[in-house]
Amino acid sequence: MLALISSGVAVTRAEIxxxxxxxxxxxSHRVDALIAHGxxxxxxxxxxxxxxxxRRLSLRTHGHAIAGVDIGASHCRVGLLDVKGTLxxxxxxxxxxxxxxxxxxxxVERTLPRLLKVADGTAPRTLRAIGxxxxxxxxxxxxxxxxxxxxxxxxxxPVPEFFxxxxxxxxxxxxxxxxxxxxxxRRAFSDALHLLYLKVGTGIGCGIVADGHIHRGAQGxxxxxxxxxxxERDEPCHCGNSGxxxxxxxxxxxxxxxxxxGLEAIGSLDVVRLVREGNREAVRTVREAGxxxxxxxxxxxxFFNPETVVVxxxxxxxxxxxxxxxxxxxxxxxxxxATNVLRIEPSRIGENAGAIxxxxxxxxxxxxxxxxxxxxxxxxxxx
Ligand SMILES: [Zn+2]
Numbered sequence: 615m616l617a618l619i620s621s622g623v624a625v626t627r628a629e630i631x632x633x634x635x636x637x638x639x640x641x642s643h644r645v646d647a648l649i650a651h652g653x654x655x656x657x658x659x660x661x662x663x664x665x666x667x668x669r670r671l672s673l674r675t676h677g678h679a680i681a682g683v684d685i686g687a688s689h690c691r692v693g694l695l696d697v698k699g700t701l702x703x704x705x706x707x708x709x710x711x712x713x714x715x716x717x718x719x720x721x722v723e724r725t726l727p728r729l730l731k732v733a734d735g736t737a738p739r740t741l742r743a744i745g746x747x748x749x750x751x752x753x754x755x756x757x758x759x760x761x762x763x764x765x766x767x768x769x770x771x772p773v774p775e776f777f778x779x780x781x782x783x784x785x786x787x788x789x790x791x792x793x794x795x796x797x798x799x800r801r802a803f804s805d806a807l808h809l810l811y812l813k814v815g816t817g818i819g820c821g822i823v824a825d826g827h828i829h830r831g832a833q834g835x836x837x838x839x840x841x842x843x844x845x846e847r848d849e850p851c852h853c854g855n856s857g858x859x860x861x862x863x864x865x866x867x868x869x870x871x872x873x874x875x876g877l878e879a880i881g882s883l884d885v886v887r888l889v890r891e892g893n894r895e896a897v898r899t900v901r902e903a904g905x906x907x908x909x910x911x912x913x914x915x916x917f918f919n920p921e922t923v924v925v926x927x928x929x930x931x932x933x934x935x936x937x938x939x940x941x942x943x944x945x946x947x948x949x950x951x952a953t954n955v956l957r958i959e960p961s962r963i964g965e966n967a968g969a970i971x972x973x974x975x976x977x978x979x980x981x982x983x984x985x986x987x988x989x990x991x992x993x994x995x996x997x
Pocket of ligand 1: 840851853855860861
Protein backbone atom coordinates (compact mmCIF):
# COMPACT_ATOMS: atom_id res chain seq x y z
CA MET A 615 0.00 0.00 0.00
CA LEU A 616 2.80 2.38 0.90
CA ALA A 617 4.43 1.72 -2.48
CA LEU A 618 1.13 2.45 -4.26
CA ILE A 619 0.74 5.70 -2.32
CA SER A 620 4.33 6.89 -2.71
CA SER A 621 4.40 6.14 -6.44
CA GLY A 622 1.08 7.95 -6.92
CA VAL A 623 -0.50 4.85 -8.49
CA ALA A 624 -3.29 4.71 -5.89
CA VAL A 625 -3.81 7.63 -3.52
CA THR A 626 -7.29 7.11 -2.11
CA ARG A 627 -8.72 4.24 -0.07
CA ALA A 628 -11.01 3.31 -2.97
CA GLU A 629 -8.15 3.23 -5.46
CA ILE A 630 -6.05 1.07 -3.13
CA UNK A 631 -8.94 -1.37 -2.75
CA UNK A 632 -9.30 -1.51 -6.55
CA UNK A 633 -5.58 -2.07 -7.11
CA UNK A 634 -5.04 -4.65 -4.38
CA UNK A 635 -8.35 -6.46 -4.55
CA UNK A 636 -8.60 -6.14 -0.76
CA UNK A 637 -11.88 -5.41 1.01
CA UNK A 638 -12.55 -1.72 1.74
CA UNK A 639 -12.63 -2.44 5.47
CA UNK A 640 -9.22 -4.15 5.33
CA UNK A 641 -7.77 -1.21 3.39
CA SER A 642 -9.23 1.31 5.83
CA HIS A 643 -7.91 -0.56 8.84
CA ARG A 644 -4.42 -0.64 7.33
CA VAL A 645 -4.50 2.99 6.18
CA ASP A 646 -5.61 4.12 9.66
CA ALA A 647 -2.61 2.27 11.12
CA LEU A 648 -0.23 3.88 8.60
CA ILE A 649 -1.60 7.30 9.54
CA ALA A 650 -1.40 6.60 13.28
CA HIS A 651 2.22 5.51 12.95
CA GLY A 652 3.22 8.57 10.97
CA UNK A 653 3.85 6.99 7.58
CA UNK A 654 0.97 8.61 5.74
CA UNK A 655 -1.08 11.83 5.70
CA UNK A 656 -4.65 12.15 4.46
CA UNK A 657 -6.13 15.41 3.19
CA UNK A 658 -9.62 16.45 2.11
CA UNK A 659 -8.93 18.54 -0.97
CA UNK A 660 -9.13 15.95 -3.71
CA UNK A 661 -11.17 16.85 -6.79
CA UNK A 662 -14.40 14.88 -6.84
CA UNK A 663 -16.96 13.76 -9.33
CA UNK A 664 -19.64 14.83 -6.91
CA UNK A 665 -20.71 13.99 -3.40
CA UNK A 666 -18.20 13.75 -0.60
CA UNK A 667 -14.66 14.31 -1.96
CA UNK A 668 -12.38 11.26 -1.53
CA ARG A 669 -9.49 12.03 0.77
CA ARG A 670 -6.06 11.77 -0.80
CA LEU A 671 -3.20 9.94 0.85
CA SER A 672 0.46 10.89 0.65
CA LEU A 673 3.73 9.94 2.33
CA ARG A 674 4.25 12.02 5.46
CA THR A 675 7.39 14.01 4.78
CA HIS A 676 7.35 16.37 7.74
CA GLY A 677 8.34 15.77 11.35
CA HIS A 678 10.97 13.15 10.60
CA ALA A 679 13.99 12.65 8.38
CA ILE A 680 16.51 10.11 7.13
CA ALA A 681 20.26 10.66 7.32
CA GLY A 682 22.60 9.87 4.45
CA VAL A 683 26.27 9.87 5.41
CA ASP A 684 29.05 9.79 2.84
CA ILE A 685 32.45 9.10 4.40
CA GLY A 686 35.38 9.53 2.04
CA ALA A 687 39.12 9.17 2.55
CA SER A 688 39.47 12.85 3.43
CA HIS A 689 35.94 14.24 3.77
CA CYS A 690 32.63 13.55 5.43
CA ARG A 691 29.31 14.68 4.01
CA VAL A 692 26.20 14.41 6.14
CA GLY A 693 22.83 14.86 4.43
CA LEU A 694 19.25 14.86 5.67
CA LEU A 695 16.46 13.66 3.40
CA ASP A 696 12.72 13.40 3.74
CA VAL A 697 11.16 9.99 3.05
CA LYS A 698 10.58 10.92 -0.59
CA GLY A 699 14.34 11.26 -0.91
CA THR A 700 14.45 15.05 -1.18
CA LEU A 701 17.70 16.43 0.20
CA UNK A 702 16.76 18.88 2.98
CA UNK A 703 20.20 19.85 4.22
CA UNK A 704 23.78 18.80 3.68
CA UNK A 705 27.09 19.63 5.28
CA UNK A 706 30.60 18.68 4.23
CA UNK A 707 33.70 18.79 6.44
CA UNK A 708 37.29 17.77 5.82
CA UNK A 709 38.07 14.65 7.83
CA UNK A 710 40.65 11.89 7.74
CA UNK A 711 39.14 8.42 7.70
CA UNK A 712 42.47 7.01 8.92
CA UNK A 713 41.86 8.81 12.26
CA UNK A 714 39.62 5.83 13.04
CA UNK A 715 35.92 5.17 13.62
CA UNK A 716 35.50 6.95 16.97
CA UNK A 717 36.82 10.26 15.61
CA UNK A 718 34.93 10.07 12.30
CA UNK A 719 31.62 8.73 13.64
CA UNK A 720 31.86 11.13 16.59
CA UNK A 721 31.87 13.95 14.06
CA VAL A 722 28.72 12.54 12.42
CA GLU A 723 27.13 12.19 15.86
CA ARG A 724 27.72 15.91 16.53
CA THR A 725 26.64 17.05 13.06
CA LEU A 726 23.32 15.20 12.83
CA PRO A 727 21.45 16.96 15.67
CA ARG A 728 22.49 20.34 14.24
CA LEU A 729 21.11 19.44 10.83
CA LEU A 730 17.91 18.04 12.34
CA LYS A 731 17.31 21.36 14.07
CA VAL A 732 17.72 23.51 10.97
CA ALA A 733 16.91 21.05 8.19
CA ASP A 734 14.51 23.16 6.15
CA GLY A 735 13.78 26.06 8.44
CA THR A 736 10.62 24.49 9.87
CA ALA A 737 10.12 22.54 13.09
CA PRO A 738 12.89 20.18 14.25
CA ARG A 739 12.70 16.66 12.92
CA THR A 740 13.26 13.26 14.50
CA LEU A 741 15.53 10.73 12.88
CA ARG A 742 13.99 7.58 11.39
CA ALA A 743 17.00 5.74 9.91
CA ILE A 744 20.61 6.29 8.89
CA GLY A 745 22.45 5.17 5.77
CA UNK A 746 26.24 5.26 5.61
CA UNK A 747 28.64 4.81 2.68
CA UNK A 748 32.31 4.09 3.38
CA UNK A 749 35.28 3.76 1.01
CA UNK A 750 35.95 0.08 1.64
CA UNK A 751 34.40 -3.40 1.62
CA UNK A 752 31.48 -3.91 4.01
CA UNK A 753 29.70 -7.03 5.19
CA UNK A 754 26.25 -5.65 4.44
CA UNK A 755 24.26 -7.92 6.77
CA UNK A 756 26.18 -6.69 9.84
CA UNK A 757 27.19 -3.25 8.53
CA UNK A 758 30.82 -3.91 9.48
CA UNK A 759 33.78 -2.92 7.29
CA UNK A 760 35.98 -5.90 6.38
CA UNK A 761 39.75 -5.37 5.98
CA UNK A 762 39.28 -1.94 4.38
CA UNK A 763 42.71 -0.99 2.95
CA UNK A 764 42.48 2.79 3.50
CA UNK A 765 40.54 2.63 6.79
CA UNK A 766 42.93 1.56 9.58
CA UNK A 767 41.08 0.76 12.81
CA UNK A 768 37.74 0.13 11.08
CA UNK A 769 38.01 -3.65 10.55
CA UNK A 770 34.81 -5.20 11.98
CA UNK A 771 33.92 -1.95 13.76
CA PRO A 772 30.20 -2.11 14.70
CA VAL A 773 29.02 1.04 12.89
CA PRO A 774 25.26 0.24 13.14
CA GLU A 775 25.57 -0.31 16.89
CA PHE A 776 27.40 3.02 17.27
CA PHE A 777 24.41 4.86 15.78
CA UNK A 778 21.81 2.55 17.32
CA UNK A 779 23.06 3.34 20.83
CA UNK A 780 23.14 7.09 20.25
CA UNK A 781 20.06 7.71 18.09
CA UNK A 782 17.92 4.61 18.70
CA UNK A 783 17.48 3.97 14.98
CA UNK A 784 18.69 1.39 12.48
CA UNK A 785 21.81 2.25 10.51
CA UNK A 786 22.68 0.55 7.22
CA UNK A 787 26.26 0.59 6.03
CA UNK A 788 27.49 -0.10 2.52
CA UNK A 789 30.44 0.45 0.24
CA UNK A 790 30.44 4.00 -1.15
CA UNK A 791 30.28 3.02 -4.84
CA UNK A 792 27.21 0.88 -4.11
CA UNK A 793 25.28 3.81 -2.65
CA UNK A 794 26.46 6.11 -5.45
CA UNK A 795 25.24 3.55 -7.99
CA UNK A 796 21.90 3.48 -6.16
CA UNK A 797 21.60 7.29 -6.26
CA UNK A 798 22.33 7.47 -9.99
CA UNK A 799 19.96 4.62 -10.83
CA ARG A 800 17.04 5.79 -8.67
CA ARG A 801 17.38 9.50 -9.43
CA ALA A 802 18.92 9.96 -12.86
CA PHE A 803 18.70 6.68 -14.81
CA SER A 804 15.56 5.03 -13.46
CA ASP A 805 14.83 3.51 -16.89
CA ALA A 806 18.09 1.50 -16.66
CA LEU A 807 17.52 -1.56 -14.47
CA HIS A 808 21.01 -2.88 -15.27
CA LEU A 809 23.60 -0.23 -14.52
CA LEU A 810 27.28 -0.05 -13.67
CA TYR A 811 28.62 2.93 -11.73
CA LEU A 812 32.34 3.46 -12.16
CA LYS A 813 34.08 5.69 -9.63
CA VAL A 814 37.37 7.02 -10.91
CA GLY A 815 39.21 8.92 -8.22
CA THR A 816 42.30 8.12 -6.18
CA GLY A 817 41.28 4.48 -6.73
CA ILE A 818 38.82 2.79 -9.08
CA GLY A 819 35.70 0.92 -7.99
CA CYS A 820 32.41 -0.21 -9.50
CA GLY A 821 28.87 -0.38 -8.12
CA ILE A 822 26.50 -2.86 -9.76
CA VAL A 823 22.73 -2.46 -10.10
CA ALA A 824 21.24 -5.71 -11.42
CA ASP A 825 17.52 -5.77 -12.20
CA GLY A 826 17.04 -2.66 -10.04
CA HIS A 827 18.88 -4.04 -7.01
CA ILE A 828 22.41 -3.50 -5.71
CA HIS A 829 24.44 -6.62 -6.39
CA ARG A 830 26.97 -7.12 -3.57
CA GLY A 831 28.16 -10.68 -4.20
CA ALA A 832 28.79 -13.48 -1.70
CA GLN A 833 31.26 -11.53 0.45
CA GLY A 834 30.19 -7.99 -0.43
CA UNK A 835 33.19 -7.38 -2.65
CA UNK A 836 31.44 -7.50 -6.04
CA UNK A 837 32.58 -4.63 -8.26
CA UNK A 838 36.09 -4.47 -6.84
CA UNK A 839 37.55 -4.01 -10.32
CA UNK A 840 40.64 -1.97 -9.40
CA UNK A 841 42.87 -5.02 -9.45
CA UNK A 842 41.83 -6.53 -12.76
CA UNK A 843 44.87 -6.68 -14.98
CA UNK A 844 45.07 -4.37 -17.98
CA UNK A 845 46.53 -6.00 -21.11
CA GLU A 846 50.31 -6.22 -21.14
CA ARG A 847 50.85 -3.51 -18.51
CA ASP A 848 53.29 -4.10 -15.67
CA GLU A 849 53.01 -1.05 -13.37
CA PRO A 850 53.52 -2.26 -9.78
CA CYS A 851 50.38 -2.08 -7.65
CA HIS A 852 50.08 -1.59 -3.88
CA CYS A 853 48.30 -4.96 -3.74
CA GLY A 854 51.55 -6.73 -4.65
CA ASN A 855 50.59 -7.61 -8.23
CA SER A 856 51.38 -5.57 -11.32
CA GLY A 857 49.41 -4.11 -14.20
CA UNK A 858 46.27 -3.60 -12.06
CA UNK A 859 43.70 -1.15 -13.46
CA UNK A 860 44.16 1.04 -10.39
CA UNK A 861 47.96 1.16 -10.85
CA UNK A 862 47.50 2.10 -14.51
CA UNK A 863 44.51 4.42 -14.62
CA UNK A 864 43.42 5.78 -11.21
CA UNK A 865 43.89 9.44 -10.30
CA UNK A 866 47.00 8.67 -8.24
CA UNK A 867 48.57 6.82 -11.19
CA UNK A 868 47.78 9.69 -13.58
CA UNK A 869 49.32 12.21 -11.17
CA UNK A 870 52.48 10.06 -10.86
CA UNK A 871 52.81 9.96 -14.65
CA UNK A 872 52.52 13.74 -14.84
CA UNK A 873 55.16 14.15 -12.12
CA UNK A 874 57.48 11.98 -14.21
CA UNK A 875 57.33 14.56 -16.99
CA GLY A 876 58.03 17.41 -14.56
CA LEU A 877 54.51 18.64 -13.81
CA GLU A 878 53.24 19.45 -10.35
CA ALA A 879 50.58 16.88 -9.53
CA ILE A 880 49.91 15.19 -6.21
CA GLY A 881 46.48 13.66 -6.81
CA SER A 882 43.26 13.55 -8.85
CA LEU A 883 42.42 17.21 -8.31
CA ASP A 884 45.76 18.32 -9.81
CA VAL A 885 45.11 16.14 -12.86
CA VAL A 886 41.71 17.80 -13.26
CA ARG A 887 43.27 21.26 -12.86
CA LEU A 888 45.96 20.59 -15.49
CA VAL A 889 43.41 19.28 -17.99
CA ARG A 890 41.26 22.37 -17.45
CA GLU A 891 44.32 24.55 -18.02
CA GLY A 892 44.65 22.82 -21.37
CA ASN A 893 47.90 21.02 -20.57
CA ARG A 894 48.38 18.62 -23.48
CA GLU A 895 50.32 16.05 -21.47
CA ALA A 896 47.51 15.93 -18.89
CA VAL A 897 44.85 15.61 -21.60
CA ARG A 898 46.77 12.76 -23.20
CA THR A 899 47.27 11.02 -19.83
CA VAL A 900 43.56 11.18 -18.98
CA ARG A 901 42.57 9.91 -22.40
CA GLU A 902 45.03 7.02 -22.14
CA ALA A 903 43.71 6.18 -18.66
CA GLY A 904 40.21 6.22 -20.18
CA UNK A 905 41.31 3.65 -22.75
CA UNK A 906 42.73 1.38 -20.03
CA UNK A 907 39.48 1.70 -18.06
CA UNK A 908 37.55 1.01 -21.28
CA UNK A 909 39.60 -2.12 -21.92
CA UNK A 910 38.54 -3.59 -18.57
CA UNK A 911 35.02 -2.21 -18.94
CA UNK A 912 34.56 -3.88 -22.33
CA UNK A 913 34.94 -7.25 -20.60
CA UNK A 914 32.44 -6.22 -17.95
CA UNK A 915 29.98 -5.04 -20.60
CA UNK A 916 30.21 -8.37 -22.46
CA PHE A 917 29.74 -10.24 -19.20
CA PHE A 918 27.03 -8.16 -17.53
CA ASN A 919 25.20 -6.49 -20.46
CA PRO A 920 24.28 -3.20 -18.72
CA GLU A 921 22.05 -0.58 -20.36
CA THR A 922 24.00 2.25 -18.80
CA VAL A 923 27.50 2.84 -17.45
CA VAL A 924 27.79 5.95 -15.28
CA VAL A 925 31.25 7.38 -14.64
CA UNK A 926 31.66 9.38 -11.44
CA UNK A 927 34.42 10.24 -8.97
CA UNK A 928 36.87 13.14 -9.04
CA UNK A 929 38.05 12.45 -12.61
CA UNK A 930 34.48 12.71 -13.97
CA UNK A 931 35.07 16.47 -13.73
CA UNK A 932 37.02 16.04 -16.99
CA UNK A 933 34.63 13.49 -18.49
CA UNK A 934 35.00 14.83 -22.03
CA UNK A 935 38.59 13.61 -22.10
CA UNK A 936 38.12 10.55 -19.87
CA UNK A 937 35.00 9.21 -21.59
CA UNK A 938 36.48 9.73 -25.05
CA UNK A 939 39.09 7.09 -24.16
CA UNK A 940 36.57 4.85 -22.37
CA UNK A 941 34.10 4.86 -25.28
CA UNK A 942 36.84 4.27 -27.83
CA UNK A 943 37.95 1.09 -26.07
CA UNK A 944 34.49 -0.22 -25.14
CA UNK A 945 32.84 0.25 -28.53
CA UNK A 946 35.95 -1.11 -30.23
CA UNK A 947 36.15 -4.28 -28.20
CA UNK A 948 32.71 -5.22 -26.90
CA UNK A 949 30.19 -7.54 -28.47
CA UNK A 950 27.86 -5.42 -30.71
CA UNK A 951 24.85 -7.10 -29.09
CA ALA A 952 25.99 -5.72 -25.71
CA THR A 953 26.80 -2.23 -27.02
CA ASN A 954 23.78 -1.65 -29.29
CA VAL A 955 21.82 0.24 -26.67
CA LEU A 956 24.66 0.89 -24.20
CA ARG A 957 25.04 4.44 -22.89
CA ILE A 958 28.25 5.60 -21.21
CA GLU A 959 27.47 8.80 -19.33
CA PRO A 960 29.05 11.07 -16.74
CA SER A 961 27.48 11.17 -13.27
CA ARG A 962 24.33 13.30 -13.16
CA ILE A 963 23.95 13.48 -9.39
CA GLY A 964 27.44 14.86 -8.77
CA GLU A 965 29.07 15.50 -5.42
CA ASN A 966 26.04 14.60 -3.27
CA ALA A 967 25.63 11.14 -4.84
CA GLY A 968 27.13 9.37 -1.81
CA ALA A 969 24.96 11.14 0.77
CA ILE A 970 21.78 10.84 -1.33
CA UNK A 971 22.45 7.18 -2.14
CA UNK A 972 23.11 6.33 1.51
CA UNK A 973 19.84 8.09 2.37
CA UNK A 974 17.93 6.16 -0.30
CA UNK A 975 19.36 2.90 1.07
CA UNK A 976 17.97 3.80 4.51
CA UNK A 977 14.61 4.99 3.14
CA UNK A 978 14.05 1.82 1.13
CA UNK A 979 14.81 -0.16 4.26
CA UNK A 980 12.55 1.95 6.50
CA UNK A 981 9.63 1.73 4.04
CA UNK A 982 10.07 -1.98 3.22
CA UNK A 983 7.00 -4.12 3.98
CA UNK A 984 8.87 -6.03 6.73
CA UNK A 985 9.90 -2.84 8.54
CA UNK A 986 6.50 -1.20 8.18
CA UNK A 987 4.85 -4.36 9.54
CA UNK A 988 7.27 -4.29 12.45
CA UNK A 989 6.56 -0.61 13.16
CA UNK A 990 2.80 -1.17 13.00
CA UNK A 991 3.05 -4.14 15.34
CA UNK A 992 4.61 -1.99 18.07
CA UNK A 993 2.61 0.18 20.41
CA UNK A 994 4.45 3.34 19.37
CA UNK A 995 2.20 6.21 18.42
CA UNK A 996 2.74 8.70 15.63
CA UNK A 997 6.34 9.47 14.77
ZN1 LIG B 1 46.45 -4.36 -7.55
